[in-house]
Every structure is written in structure tokens, then in C-alpha cells.
Amino acid sequence: MEENLLPKPFYLTGIPKSGERAKLFRPKELREFVFPEIGMIMYPIFWVKYTLYLIKKGYDLSEQKYLFFWAQKEDKLEPLDGVLYYSLLSKFLNQEYNKIDVSVGKRWAKWIFKDNWENNIINEIRKFTRNPNNFDYSEFVENVFSSDFKTDCSRLKINLFKQLKSEMSKKYIPSKNNNYNQDIQNAIGIFVKSLTNILVSNKELDVEEGSVIRPNINFTTKVLMNSQKDISNLSILSNTNFEFTPDELKKFISVLQNNQRGKYFVRSLLIISYFDPLNHNNEYIENKLRNVYNIYSKVSNFKEKSTKKFNEIKFDKQILDGLEQTCFYWELNYFLADGEEIARMLFKKNRGFISEKTIEEYISSLSINEIENFLEFLEALQKKERKVFLKILIEKLRNKNQNDIADFLEKLLIGIKKYKPSKIFLDLLIFQGSLEQETESLYSVTEIPEDTSSAFFYGIDPMIDWSRTVLRGLNHE
């Protein structure tokens, strides 16, 4: 019996990429010390409240395999507590009243729904509520479901149109007082319930597991609830209202101040808020953040200006005292991202052997925009305060047993005392294992990265967006 997909001696090729980003220079992003659990992809903070709501309702988060479609408590499935239900509801309110859109799963749900599915479903739901008895279910199926899902149903002899019709038509009852919002909400509920029934009753269908909002769940459980055993303290936040009240946000910030990881988050919230995100776009803020340590050092009332934006919220002294350090961590993260970017560009051009001279020439060939920040950081690191902060960070990393990163930063610390930037860069590349010494002055590139797209300081945009939501909520906007 052949085990191969193709009979020997024929083979398939196409091993998937590992998905790991190249780490040519940067050993790890140090987001942990600026905004823990905030990653490249984060969803609106509403989903933090939603997570708390699920916990409050007694759902075991570790058991929610299909949370996008339904929440599950033991054998009972509740589609009205699923992510899809709230996404559609939010989309409707956004369409109808221009309320904030917190819908998620635009890309994730492509296996089942067509592009722009949220709007398509709402449009179909509107048609359905207008005329439920003559609703065109075939058009509904055609407009809403992806060809991938439709093909699967067809292969499995599942008549999607028939099943949806039989589920939806018998369950919908229009509101007595013709309340449009109520009717739509009911219809959305009926749709998600019907869909759940179809997905559950046709076991051959390969329903994808997932909640989409996993990053928010992680933030909620690992940062917000870090040191808390129960959520009674957070009950004010345990709801599914799409908007935040000032009280909710006050509680949110106050709880975060109570634990170490939350403190880092709050510091970054204060730093970003200083740059007035309600009145500036992300690009502006990111430009400012690149230089945040200098700005912090030069502006005498940075803390006051920043905390003022949070009305009467009291900030822990420890938080405010740590702002300078956090500003340095921001700067360090940018430096690591810059170094990574320069290394990727360098290796793109030089895939074989590299000498120190190659690096020197390469660095001098870069435009000011490309290299300025990197060089400035190395220069600034000569200064005492930054060195102290770097040493503190190294200590923290060692306490967390992250010795590799600590060693890397140690190498950086030693390098700035002795060497010019090209040599520091070279040494760090060797330390990282991206270069291997061949002769006294020649190094071979050990890894040619497959994916050499730009390296970023990931997570900044979501962090700015969340800061904006917090400030907006506090200011009743």
C-alpha cells in the first residue's frame, strides 16, 4: 500500500512555509514591555467586554471551539452568544445609525461566506423581514455563501437552499409593533440559529474551528484579569453593548493598573494619548512615537498633559514614574525593527558572502530615511539614562529566563562602547546566527530568508486604535 499522495517515484512539491517571520537581526519583538498581548491583529475593545460577558455567563472559554458561530455550555449551543451574531448586529447598527462597527471575521469566514458577507447578509436580512413569506432563499444562498462552501454542500448532497428555507421560514415571527430594529435583530438571530443547525446537523461538513477574537480573549484573560481569580470586580464591563461608558473605561484602566503587565499597557496608553490620537492619524502618531524618548525628555509636563486627557482618572505613581522607561522600550523596539529591515535588505542583495566592508558600504549607500533612526539610536545609547534602562531590561529578561535576548542586548551594550555601527551590526548578525565566519574578514549568509517583506514594530496600529476608543469613550464622543 502506497503511503504517498502520488505513487512512487512521483512526488508532489509544495511544503507550506513555516509562517514564522524572518529573524535575521531582531531576536524577538519586545512588545511585552510596552503593550503585552497586543499583536499585529487585534479587534475592537468591545470583544474584551464580550469575553467578560461570556465568562460571567458561565461559559468555559477553553471549550469554545466554534465560538464564531455559537457559544457552548456542556451540550447546549447558543448561537445568540456567538461572535457572528454580534458582528451582524453591529454591522446593521453601523449601516442604520452609523454606530461603531465592531464586526469581525471578514477574512476568516471566507471559507463559508462571500466577500463583503456582513453587508450581504444584512441586505438579505432586510429583504427577509420585509417579505418573509416570499423570500428568495436561492438568491440568499447565492449572494451570501462562498462557492467553496456551496461546492462542499453540493458534493455532500446537502441542499443548502432547502435546509435554510425550512429553518428560517418557520421560526420568524415579526414584532407586533412593527419595530424594525427588533425585527432585524430577530431575523439575524434566526439566521445564526438556522446556520448553526445546518452546520451541526450535517456532520460531514468540515466546519472550521475558531472564534476570530482569540487575541482579545488572550488580552482579557492574560492581561486584564491577570491577577484576579473572579471577575466580580469587572462585572461592569461584562456586557455586550457595543459602546463604552466612561464608568466602564474607568474600571478598565483601574483594573489594568493593578498588575504588572497591565501597567505596561497603561503606560503606552498614556504615551499614545499624549499625541492626541483623537485629532491625529496613525501615521502622525507613529512618527512621533519613533522619537518618543527625546520628546519625553524635553517636555517637562509630558505626564500632566497626557493624564489630563483621561479626565479624573487617577494614575498610580508607579505607572507615571515608569513612563520614561517605557518610552525607551518603545525606542528600542523601533531600533530592533529598523535593524531587522536593514538586514533583510542587505541579504536580499548579498546572498553569498559578506565582509565587514560590504556592510560598511551597504550602510553608507542607504538613504537618510533608511538608516537615520538606526544610527541615531546607537548614538543615543551612549547616554547614561538609556544605558541604565537597557541594563534594567536585560535584568528583567534574565529574571524571565529569556537569556538569549538578554545576551543579544548585552552584546549591543558592549558594542556601542567599542565599535562603529557597521561592526556592531555585523557582530549582532553573527550573534543571531545569520552570518557565519568563513575567514578572518569574510562571512557567509547562513539563511536566505524566503519572505523578506518589510519588518515592522507590530501591534502599534491596534494599540493606537484602542487608545482612541478609550479616549473617545471617556470623552463621550
Add this chain to the structure above:
Amino acid sequence: MNKHYLENGILNLKEIFKNDICSKDFNNFLFFTYSIDPEYINWFPEKSNILFCVNKKIHEKVKESGFLNKVKIKSIDTHAKLYLMWNKKEIKCWTGSFNFTKKGLSENIEWATCFCGELKHPLDIQDFVNGNLRFSTDNLLINQIIDFISKKMNGNEEYFSDNIFLNTSFNTIFLHNQGTNTLRKTIVQILKKAKKSIKITYITPFINKSGVLNFTKNFENLINPKKIDLEIITNKPDLSYGENTFLKSEQIEDLNNKYREFKILKRKQKKKGKFLPNGTELSEGFIHLKLIHIFFINDKGEEEKHSIFTSSNLTQSAWGEDDSKNTEIGIWVKDEVKNDAIHSFIDIFRNCFSEPDKDELDDIDRTIDEIENKNLVEEYWLDDYIKNNIRINKNNITVEWAKYLPKITDLNGKIFYKNLLNGEITNEKITFDKMNNSNFCGKISNLVKVKNSIIDFIELDLKSNFKPPEFKIKSRFINKVISHQNKKRILELKDKLNDNWNEVILNEEMITLKNNTEIEIPDDIKDVNAISLRKCYNSFEKTNIIIKAKSQPHLNSSFFIDSRLTVESLNDFGNFIRLDLTVNEKIDPPFDTIDFIDNEKNQIDYLGFSKNKNKISYFFDQNIDCEKIKAIVKEPYKKYFNESIKIKIPVLKKVNVSKIVDVIKDIKFIHKIPGLDIHDPSLIDNFISEKTKIKIFSPSDLISTINSTKIKYICKKEMLFYNPPKIFNLNCEIDFIEPFTRVSYRGVIQVKKDNDEINLLTDKNSFVVRKNIINKILIQDKQKIPGELPLDKMKNNDPIFWLLINEKNIKTNFLSKEFNNNFHLDVWKNDVKLIQKNIFVNNIDKSYYIPIFKDEIGKKIELLFILSYNSDNSFFSNFAWSYRREEYNIIRWGMKNIKVGQKNWSIPVKNNNDADYSDLYIDFPSISKYRLDDASRKNDFITLISPNKIYLHPNENMLVCFT
């Protein structure tokens, strides 16, 4: 991770392929492929010989990369992907759908396979150009690939792989789409057996309507398209696709109307498109593999499956019939088990694909429109200009070169002629003179000298500063690139057109550029009908261009010049209808290059023919039953004279007389191997190999009827491309044959009439030549003789010595691993087959013992040894059986010896009453006593003497086999 994938048959191709190149195991590399990424040239070991056969675009890319000092490049338009690497002893051949590019090696989903072989003699890259590399290795598939590349490189027909396709039953066959197009023929051959439930699944990245129509065209006369399900598994096209490489929705609909079902399946999105149902994750990269899988119920009601791994997309470039089509290859998998596995794979793979719905089809249409609209230019290469401007007549070759065309100098060339009958290629050097009008002209001398000669291709050497490709803006986009500013017309070189152009050609006026991105169109050019952008090198560089001849100026008249029909009487043979055909004097067609059909397109057989200069006469039965006869030009002339003529048959009185010619046409001559008379003559074909001489015999009664000097035979190799027949005398043996060739022959009775030698033909017969595998059967006749023979004490049926054949003494010259333990030996003693008795002693090497008895003293013993195969399977049936004939004269030589005639040895006779007969044992030093005891118990002719010795008392017709 890689190990897990390898277990599923998914290769980390880049890692393995790179390792093969970098390992320094090989120092010769011939990559015959569509595309390469030049940076991978770094992988090759220093001082290795590297030849890339790639298209001109890639040639230019490598040139630009500066690697030309490390590799040699030959421009060949190939889409096949064949990678050969070898050292002095071993060769490895990779093939698949993958190019030698980053995408091909590490991103796309491709098929790949590799074969290893031992080289029979050192192989040089130059040998490929010289050809004749058919059995360079012990791996037949590699041999076919080597032959294919070699033939492609020197312009010959690929008849070795064609013969394997035609005349063998191997489970894996190499296919190609060149001249004889075995790729296409295979599809037809497979579908000939299809009865119902025909489903063809074609996995391909690229597809166009004409590709689909061309693919199915050849079998549509076998099967109604409405009986065929055609399923295409492919990608969803994006803007990286080229023009005409995917179907628009209306084309899908058209095709769906043509076939029973035409279904396009595109890759599912995200995870669903990556994970197979068994949990294996595939790359989300481009589906670039090309695999054809055919399923049907055959005429016996059985399910049948066939697969072809190929380089061919489902496009016009791959399946079209013109000379400009891509060079493609395929590997036909016939093995049932393998096809079941491929069928299962497709079932699994299909899960990652879905049928586009209307919205997606609209989306695809929009993408295709965008592709068509974004591609403003057509690329022009020097070859294109030369092709369009070369004119050939009988005496001259002219390159008409306008001044606005790229600059060329030092033009020289060669014309390559091909003899249509024997395939021989000759060339003539052409020296070009530059004419006053900037044209180049060269004289041709040899074109009209040799009959059956055609111009195959023209090779031009020249110098040019042209840096291809030139961008010619498509006429419909000309207005798009011209803007009007302040009453001036400006040619805007934006986006794709923004490059360092040196020249712009407006209509037929060339303007030199200096870093312009905006060019003002001169007022004297009123209407701009054509715009081209050109780059130039700083100096003139040598370049070489090969142009396939489009026309044959010397064959300027038709094939048939005249025809005349008469009734002719041939003494003993009766009356015939005689058709005299006068043909073009530039050719000399053999008699079998013309076919005859009646009004209903039924073939009409002729009874004989004669040839006299450019006149061929055919003799038909005078009772021929049709009004008109149509003569049709066949291969090899069909390509150049696709013509026919109709000849009216006079109304003749039907005669009902038995003529000798009626007897002749039904007679079958037969073939024999001189020296091999076997009990079953039908087995004779099993012995025919390239080492065999064949004699043709006419039936004995025919010889007695006709003067035997008039009886001859016509013989020819039946190949996919034309081979001329030759006439031989009966005593002339056939020994020009190559393995896997079918040789046909028919008897010829020659009748002289006036100046004509008329050849009356008998029925056709043929045989296939197998590959010789057995070099030598070594008979150890001196090994098992006793030291002394107590003859007086022995009975007549006592053995006096043994002949021994040990398995390890059967020497093979080919594929020895497969051969082990697979042969079977039969022995005939004086035309009586010896009955094999197996004695199981767990011996490593099988050994056969043939006893010679006392009563055979004074007699002549004739022995015939026949070596055949245990399993006549799809592999072994392609290899010849072997035989050996031996004679032994056992003579009593005085009182003291028994002598074996022809052999220079004797057995001393012991004249002593106490003589011990125990010398005639067979010793087995390595076999345990237990085994020998056991063998003794089971065989009553065995007497155990001592632990390692056996005494046998065999029957007279016994062949003892210790196994």
C-alpha cells in the same frame, strides 16, 4: 517537518535538488527547461560543465546576470523541464512540472520525479549534439530522455522513445509533443478502448479554449464529446496571468455545451485550499503541476485508469499543431496500482477546490479584461524580425532589412537540408553580401541537387547591438500613450514603458533617445500607426538565430505531375489495371508513400508496383470495384504536398479466373532465426533481439512454382515517422535492427516486362525486436566429472558426469537487478525436453545439473538451452529470451579414457574391480545435513553419502535443479 511531508510523498524540492547540485557528486549538468533563476547558478560546483537549454528570454536573463562565464547556454524553445546531472559512472535525471526557479523549487505545487542510472561509458555534453546516445545508461527512461534532448538539440526525430511507445509494454513511457507527438497519440490510444463513463481530469495552471479544443480534437472522431466529462483543476487567475491563459465565463459555457460536462475547479480560499482531508497541509502557492488522469469503462465493461504527468498546460501552445508550439514532455503511467493511487490522490486533492459561482466567474472575467488591457505591448526579438523578413528561392536567400529595423552586420549562415527518406541532415554554408538597399543576399547551390531533400532550418550568425526584447505597442493602445500638450503630441513612457530605451521607432522612422520619458512626435509624422521601443548595447555582439523553414521553394510544382491508367497483361499472372503516376522530379518517393482509397474512403490495396525514375506504377486487381480511385500523398511528403488526385477506372469485363497473383497476395512469408529450431515456432519472436540475425523464408510450394531468383522480400522498420522499405534477396539476413523496433516485411515476386521490373507483393508480416538482456550462458561441463570412472561396475543408466549451469554464470548486460531470480531454464536433449526436478536445499544460487549417462557413450548429444522469464510481465516481455546450442560426442578412447568430442578433456576409466563409484557425488559444503536429509527423503533418486555430498540416480530425461 520535512520528514513528515516526505512520508506523504511531498518533497522539499529545493533542499533535495540543491543538495544534488551542491554535493559535488556530479560535475556535468544539462538543464533543459523553460525558466531559471540565474542566482541559483551559484549552487553549481566550481569547474563543472553546465549547459542550459532554455528559451531566448532566459538566455538574455542569464546574460544580464553576468553568469555566462560559468555556464553555456543554448537557445531552445522548450517548456519541458528535464534536469540531467552525471559524473563518470552515474547519472541522475530529474523531471517534473517545475522550473529551475525559486517559485518552482520552493513555492509552487508541482510534480517531480527522479531516476538514477549507471553510465555505460563516460558521457560528454558534446555527445548530446553528436547524437546516437540511445543506450548510454542502464535506465531506459533516462535513455529516452537523453535521446529526446539529443534529438531536439540536433534537429532529428525522437524515434527511440517513439519505438518504446509503439512496441513495448513498459508501465512507464516517456512521451513528447514533437514531430510524431506521442503525447497526443497516447491520449487517442487510451481513449480507443473507452466505452462509457469517460472522465478526464486535467490539473493545470493555464488553460485556453483553443487548447481545450485541440486537446480533444483528435479523439472526437472516436468518442462523441457529449460522452466526455472534462474536469479542470486549476488556480483562480490573478493579474500575474498572461493573456489568453485562462477561460472567460462565456468560453466555459461554450465548452460546457460541447462536452457532457465541462467543469472548472479553482482553489478554495485560505485553509480549505491548503489542507487535504487527511490533514496534510500544502503550500498555498501556485498550482503549477500538470497531470492528466483519464478514467473510463472499457469495451469489456472494466474500469480503466491512465495518467500522464506532463509539462503541458491545457493551452494552444502545448496542444496546437503548428510548428510554433512549445516543446513538451509527458510520462505515461499505465500501471493499474499506480493509477488507482493517482485516482485517489485526485479525489483527495479535489477537496481543496471549488466550482466558481456566478460572482466569481464575473470576477474572473474582470481579471482577464484587466490583463488584456494592462498589456500594452508585444515583445519582438531579433528572430521575429528575421523570420518576417527572410525570403528564399531556389538560388538565393535574402534578408530584407529596412533601416528602421535593429542594426545587424556580419551576417553569415548555414542552410540545413534534411533527407525526407533517411532523415540525414547536411548543411551548406551561405555567405551573405550586403546589397545597396540594406538587404543581405546569399547564394544557394545545393538545394536542387539532391532528391527528397528539404530545407529543415536556417542558422544565421550575425552581430547586432540590439538588446531584446523590443516593445511594440499594440495598435489599439497607441492613442493611450500619446498625449496632446500645447498642440504637441507627446509619447509618454510611463509605468511599464518607463525604461532606459535607446531608440523609438515611429511608423518606419527611427529616433535615437537620450533618457527621455516624454518624446515629442515630429510634425512630419502625421498618423502614428506603429510605435516600438528598443534598447541597444554599446557594442555589436555576436548572436545566433535559428529559423525553421516555412516554405520549400524548390518543390514548386505539385507532387503528382501526370497519371495514366491502362490494362496490362503479365504472362503467367493475368491482367492488371496499371496506374502510372509521374511525380515531381525533386523527389523520389518509395512505393509506400502513396495511398489509394475509393469513393467511400475504403483503402484499396495494390498487388504490385514498379519504379522507373520519377514514375511509379501500381498494379491493381482488374476486378477492382469502384469508379474512381483517389491517390493520396502520405508521409513523409504529406507535410509538403498535402494533395491527392482522382483517377477514373475504366469499366472492364469481370473475369472469374483464379490467377496466381491471387495466391501470391495471400501468401505470408515467415521469419526464422537460423540455428534455432524449436518445438513451438510461435515462440520464435521471444528470441528476437538486436543481436539476432533473421532470415525470411517463402513457403516451399511458392519456391517450386516460381523461379526462386525472382523471389525477394521487402523489409522496413515501422516507426511513427517514415522509413523507406528496401528489397533484399531471400538469402540476405536482416541484421540492421534496433531494440523495440517493429520490422515489417512482405514477399516480392519480381516479374520483368519490357523495361519494368514489376514487384508483386505478398501479405505483410512483422516482428518486434526485443532488447537483449542475456550476454552469456556459461555451461560448466568440466566441473562435475569424476576423478576416475569404474565403468565396468556401472549400469547403462548410471550417470557418468554432469553438466552444470549455475545462475550466477548467466551473464546479463542490462538491468541485472530486475533480472535476478526471474529467469527459467529449459533444456532439450536430442529434441526431448528434460523434466525439471527441483531439490530444495536453500541454496543461494540456483544450479541446474544435466546428467550424461553411460549408455550415451559413443553417441552424439545435442543440447538446446532456452532461457526465458518466470513472469512474462509488462517489464520482462520487452526483453528477449536467450538460447544456446551445444553438441557433445562421448567417445570411448581406448581402454583408459572416455573422451568428449569437441572438448579437450577426458575422463579416466578405472579398470579395477574395487573401484569406488562414490566420486560422482555433488558436493554442497555450505548446506546443512538437515537440509540434505530432508531433500533425500523427498526425492527417491537421491542417496545421501555424507553430510555435504549427494549421490543421485536420475532418470534419463531429468534436469535436476538445486534451489
